[in-house]
Amino acid sequence: MRLAVTGTPGTGKTTATELLESRLTDADTGDGDVPIPDLEVIHLNRILEDEELYTEVDADRESLVADLDALSEWLAGRDDIVIESHLSHHVDADRVAVLRCEPSALEERLLERGESDAKARENAESEALDVILSEAVEEHGLESVYEIDTTDRDPAAVAEELEAVAAGEREPSAGEVDFVGYLT
Numbered sequence: 001m002r003l004a005v006t007g008t009p010g011t012g013k014t015t016a017t018e019l020l021e022s023r024l025t026d027a028d029t030g031d032g033d034v035p036i037p038d039l040e041v042i043h044l045n046r047i048l049e050d051e052e053l054y055t056e057v058d059a060d061r062e063s064l065v066a067d068l069d070a071l072s073e074w075l076a077g078r079d080d081i082v083i084e085s086h087l088s089h090h091v092d093a094d095r096v097a098v099l100r101c102e103p104s105a106l107e108e109r110l111l112e113r114g115e116s117d118a119k120a121r122e123n124a125e126s127e128a129l130d131v132i133l134s135e136a137v138e139e140h141g142l143e144s145v146y147e148i149d150t151t152d153r154d155p156a157a158v159a160e161e162l163e164a165v166a167a168g169e170r171e172p173s174a175g176e177v178d179f180v181g182y183l184t
Contacts, residue, residue: 002081003039003166004088006136007099008127010109010120012150012158016099017041017084019159039166040078044085047074061119082166089136095144096136097165098174099158102151103128103182128182137174145174 005013021041048054053071054064068090075083075091089096101109103124110120126132136145148161164170 001039001166002079002083002093002095003162004091004093004096004136004140005082005084005099005162006086006089006096006132007150008101008106008123008132009086010106010113010115010123011099011101011127012155013084013086013099014043015155016150016158016162017043017082019155020082020162023159023163039080039082041082041084042075042078044071044083044088044091047071048085048087082162086132089132089139093140093144095146095165096140097146097148097162098133098136100133100147100149100151100177100179101127102149103179105151124182128179130179133174133177142174143172145172146170147173147175147177149177 005017007013018041024039024041048064048066048071051074053067053074055067056065057063058065066087068087071087072091075081083091083093089098106127107120107124110123111117115123133145133147146165148158150158153161161170
């Protein structure tokens with residue numbers, strides 16, 4: 001089983017998957033009550049950097065341009081994984097959880113963590129336009145995509161939602177979150 005956890009930067013992917021990873025570790029020791037298979041959490045952006053699986057550095061965006069073929073190849077043969085990254089919907093996955101956040105709150109989160117005004121605004125607009133959700137649905141189909149609104153949820157609640165997606169205890173839900181009003 002492969003679960004991709006994706007979303008616009010700032011939606012809480014890394015924090016929620018780190019909590020999920022902690023819950024999985026607790027389950028391995030018998031301390032938790034996690035009804036999901038033994039899953040390894042892979043933070044794809046770390047692999048991208050550590051393994052140098054990028055084609056160039058985009059100086060304007062201050063980011064690496066991922067080599068998606070090389071990332072897919074690196075993931076080949078790895079099953080029972082949770083793949084966390086704003087890029088994870090571009091790799092093979094059985095289920096895709098798209099974390100969402102109200103664009104004004106997202107912009108504030110990004111500014112608080114030191115992103116430029118332009119980058120924070122660009123990401124907020126991308127979120128309002130459902131860019132990652134649309135890509136995930138196009139790549140994986142409606143039946144495999146699960147939206148999770150993180151705006152007013154603490155990270156532990158988001159991790160619980162991810163757990164429910166991994167366990168098959170939640171129905172696909174693409175298209176339930178609507179932030180387009182942000183653009184008006």
